[in-house]
Amino acid sequence: xLALAAPIYAGDPANMDPFKRLQPPSAEMWFxxxxxxxxxxxxxxxxxxxxxxxxxxxxxxxxxxxxxxxxIAGYSRSFDNVVMRVMDGLMSIPTILLAIALISLTGPGxxxxxxxxxxxxxxxxxxxxxxxxxxxxxxxxxxxAICGGARLPKVLWRHILPSTIPPLMVQGxxxxxxxxxxxxxxxxxGVGVPPEIPSWGNMIASSRxxxxxxxxxxxxxxxxxxxxxxxxxxLGDGLRDLFDPRAKRRR
Amino acid sequence: MxxxxxxxxxxxxxxxxxxxxxxxxxxxxxxxxxxSFSVEAGExxxxxxxxxxxxxxxxxxxxxxxxxxxxxxxxxGTDIAGLKKxxxxxYRRRMQMVFQDPYSSLNPRLTAGLIxxxxxxxxxxxxRKQREALAADLLQKVGMSPEMMHRHPSELSGGxxxxxxxxxxxxxxxxxxxxxxxxxxxxxxxxxxxxxxxMDLQQQMGIAFVFISHDLGVVEHIGHRVAVMYLxxxxxxxxxxxxxxxxxxxxxxxxLAAAPVPDPTRVRLEAPVEGEVPSPINPPTGCAFHPRCPxxxxxxxxxxxxxxPMADGRAVACHVRAPASDIPVQPAxxxxxxxADVLEPHPSPTH
Numbered sequence: 096x097l098a099l100a101a102p103i104y105a106g107d108p109a110n111m112d113p114f115k116r117l118q119p120p121s122a123e124m125w126f127x128x129x130x131x132x133x134x135x136x137x138x139x140x141x142x143x144x145x146x147x148x149x150x151x152x153x154x155x156x157x158x159x160x161x162x163x164x165x166x167i168a169g170y171s172r173s174f175d176n177v178v179m180r181v182m183d184g185l186m187s188i189p190t191i192l193l194a195i196a197l198i199s200l201t202g203p204g205x206x207x208x209x210x211x212x213x214x215x216x217x218x219x220x221x222x223x224x225x226x227x228x229x230x231x232x233x234x235x236x237x238x239x240a241i242c243g244g245a246r247l248p249k250v251l252w253r254h255i256l257p258s259t260i261p262p263l264m265v266q267g268x269x270x271x272x273x274x275x276x277x278x279x280x281x282x283x284x285g286v287g288v289p290p291e292i293p294s295w296g297n298m299i300a301s302s303r304x305x306x307x308x309x310x311x312x313x314x315x316x317x318x319x320x321x322x323x324x325x326x327x328x329x330l331g332d333g334l335r336d337l338f339d340p341r342a343k344r345r346r
Numbered sequence: 347m348x349x350x351x352x353x354x355x356x357x358x359x360x361x362x363x364x365x366x367x368x369x370x371x372x373x374x375x376x377x378x379x380x381x382s383f384s385v386e387a388g389e390x391x392x393x394x395x396x397x398x399x400x401x402x403x404x405x406x407x408x409x410x411x412x413x414x415x416x417x418x419x420x421x422x423g424t425d426i427a428g429l430k431k432x433x434x435x436x437y438r439r440r441m442q443m444v445f446q447d448p449y450s451s452l453n454p455r456l457t458a459g460l461i462x463x464x465x466x467x468x469x470x471x472x473x474r475k476q477r478e479a480l481a482a483d484l485l486q487k488v489g490m491s492p493e494m495m496h497r498h499p500s501e502l503s504g505g506x507x508x509x510x511x512x513x514x515x516x517x518x519x520x521x522x523x524x525x526x527x528x529x530x531x532x533x534x535x536x537x538x539x540x541x542x543x544x545m546d547l548q549q550q551m552g553i554a555f556v557f558i559s560h561d562l563g564v565v566e567h568i569g570h571r572v573a574v575m576y577l578x579x580x581x582x583x584x585x586x587x588x589x590x591x592x593x594x595x596x597x598x599x600x601x602l603a604a605a606p607v608p609d610p611t612r613v614r615l616e617a618p619v620e621g622e623v624p625s626p627i628n629p630p631t632g633c634a635f636h637p638r639c640p641x642x643x644x645x646x647x648x649x650x651x652x653x654x655p656m657a658d659g660r661a662v663a664c665h666v667r668a669p670a671s672d673i674p675v676q677p678a679x680x681x682x683x684x685x686a687d688v689l690e691p692h693p694s695p696t697h
Contacts, residue, residue: 235451242409243465243514244438253464257455 138293139315145294146275146323149209153274156213158267161220162259166251168221169228179225182218190215190277195286203289212277216270223266227259261335268331272324279320295320350384351554352408352441352522357381357417359403363627375626377403379578381417382653387521388548390555392565392586394601395575396623401558402446404575405526408556409443410434421522439469442515446527448507452499458485459495462513469518484513489543505536512543516551524556529564541568562605566590574598577626577634580653584660594662597635633665641666 164182168175194211201207231237237254245253281287282296290297295316302312358381360374378400385391393401406412408419410426418425426437442465445451452461459481466472466480482492488509499507508528515523525544529537545568547553559565565572569586574597582595593599624630630637636646643666651663662668 235445235447236453238411239443239445239451239511239514240453240464241411242438242443243518244435244468245464246435246468249468253456254453 135298135312135315138298139295139319141293142295142298142316143319143323145205145288145292146278146320149205149212149278149288150271150275150327152209153212153216153278154267154271156209157216157220157270157274158263160213161217161266162224162256162263164217164221165224166228166256166259169225170232170247170251170255175225179222182221185215186218188215191280191284194277194281195284198281198286203286205288205292208278208281208287211281212274216274220263220266220270223262224259227262228255231255231258264334265331268327268334272327272331275320275324275327351387351422352385352556353418353420353423354384354404354408355382355418355420357404357407357419358415359400359407359412360415373627376578376629377626378407378414381575381578381580383573383580383583385522385554385556387554388552390548390557390568390570392557392559392569392572393575394559394562394565394572396601397560398623398626399575400578400626401560401575402526403578405443405524405556405558408524409438409441435468439518440520441522441524442518442520444508444511444515444523444525444528447531448504448511449499449531451511452507454499456498457495458497458499458502458510461499462495462510462517465514465518480517484517487516487547488513489539503536504532505539508532508536508540509543512540512547516547519551520553522554522556524558526558527560528557530559530561537564544568562590562602574601577624577629579634579663580661581635581663582660583653584662588658588660594656594660594667595635595664596639596641596667600638633663 164178168178190212193215194208197207197211198204232255237250240250240254278287278294279296279299282294283300284296285300287296288294290301298316299313299320302309302316306313357378358376359378360376363373363375381400381404383391393404395401403412407414410419410429414427417427419427421437421440424437426434429437456464459478462484463472463477463480467477472480478495481495485492485494490506490509490513494502494506499510502510508531511528512523528544529540532540541564544555544557548555555568557565557568566586572582572584572586572589573580574582574589574595576597582589582593582598584594589598590602593602624634624637630647632648633639633642633646633651636642639646641664645665649665651665651668653661653663654668655661656668
């Protein structure tokens with residue numbers, strides 16, 4: 096919420112003031128300023144937008160692709176063997192390496208960053224969905240639906256897919272958290288978000304030389320990063336409790 | 347009479363154990379072996395047997411939830427074992443299934459109304475009003491109030507859930523319902539209600555049932571004819587009264603003797619048969635029952651007894667009690683036997 100409303104209350108994150116470099120916190124600039132005289136508070140808030148957007152989009156992409164592959168693999172034995180071996184192969188590629196390779200091919204950009212983060216996360220999601228589908232397809236109510244004359248797409252959509260949503264949500268939150276971390280890591284290495292866009296990774300990278308002089312320039316985005324990842328993970332837990340029909344009954 | 351509603355011919359299902367790559371012979375589980383029977387419209391055929399004898403596999407084969415290894419399942423003369431998916435859908439309307447477990451056979455995420463009207467919606471598009479009217483109608487048929495349609499299965503009792511399962515099966519107005527242990531998971535008092543409901547529905551709508559159970563009391567109550575299964579084969583097929591009055595196959599005898607009878611004065615026979623059911627992976631040669639059979643003769647170890655029709659309309663697969671006519675063996679000793687016979691082996695017939 097804070098991040099969405101950023102343009103209203105935070106100053107211009109790109110506005111440089113060479114005379115106010117590495118300032119301590121003040122009423123004007125809550126977290127002080129960085130080495131180029133930019134408002135750290137404004138940059139942290141705007142950085143949150145980038146981090147959250149990359150995280151959410153990566154999670155959505157991975158969840159969508161993973162769910163699709165997982166459902167098909169869970170239902171079709173022949174497809175299962177081929178696809179899951181491909182997924183195993185993907186799983187063995189380090190996220191950061193793949194991202195660096197992809198970005199060096201296309202040049203930096205948020206779109207390619209999302210794809211690069213989503214690809215290595217997809218196998219875990221596919222694996223999870225597949226295991227849920229394998230468990231649910233043997234349930235009597237699925238057989239009952241087939242006896243009732245339901246066509247395969249309907250069986251999948253109505254009786255199998257809903258059971259995969261809760262674990263998918265929880266997994267999605269985990270993916271989102273790790274995507275935020277990966278994005279920060281890539282930006283820190285200078286291959287993530289282009290440097291003109293404020294992001295926590297960029298900020299930590301550019302501030303690391305000034306750690307002794309202006310610690311807040313590195314701690315503000317760092318703490319935000321840690322808190323955000325924790326919050327997203329907690330959100331995943333909360334979602335699981337919400338979606339679990341057994342938990343609902345207990346309440 | 348010439349074309350029964352359901353006719354099963356030499357139905358066989360073998361489950362291979364593990365992959366047979368590079369192996370010459372794959373061990374198989376003979377879940378169902380050469381089973382034949384027929385069901386007339388409006389009739390109840392019960393299939394009884396111990397756990398693991400292939401009763402449920404028969405049910406799944408009839409619904410074609412699994413494909414048979416060989417054999418035919420004829421509905422009104424059409425073999426559904428060979429049908430393509432599209433044609434099969436048309437035949438699924440004719441026969442429906444009630445499942446054993448009322449807890450896992452209903453999707454916990456749907457409301458009762460959606461569950462019971464779903465089969466109809468697979469064939470016709472319903473408006474919301476039509477669906478609610480149909481749900482109310484179906485709920486009334488199974489003795490539930492129409493307000494229940496908005497409940498989730500988790501808010502209903504076991505008996506109510508099984509009524510939903512029956513309502514779902516009824517929704518397509520089938521001519522045959524396969525009930526796989528439909529009351530086994532319920533309390534005895536609820537069992538009676540559900541059985542009476544099924545019998546009422548049969549009278550009103552002329553539905554035929556294939557009722558699978560291990561509970562002889564239930565079978566005696568509801569059945570017209572009974573098929574007794576042992577290790578994937580039918581050993582005795584008989585009318586219900588005849589079977590309970592005078593079982594012919596020694597396994598049927600043992601089964602009846604083992605059933606609890608609510609009469610404390612009756613003296614229980616001691617363990618009519620001994621030992622465990624043999625494994626269906628490596629069934630005994632000849633008659634599968636011979637290692638436990640008190641009447642077993644030499645021939646039982648060698649030949650598989652065929653199901654031989656007898657004079658009173660029943661069919662029995664036993665070399666001793668129902669010898670096949672082509673090989674002369676001593677006539678069946680069905681007339682003079684009493685339960686005590688089970689304890690002492692019969693004088694071995696010679697052949």
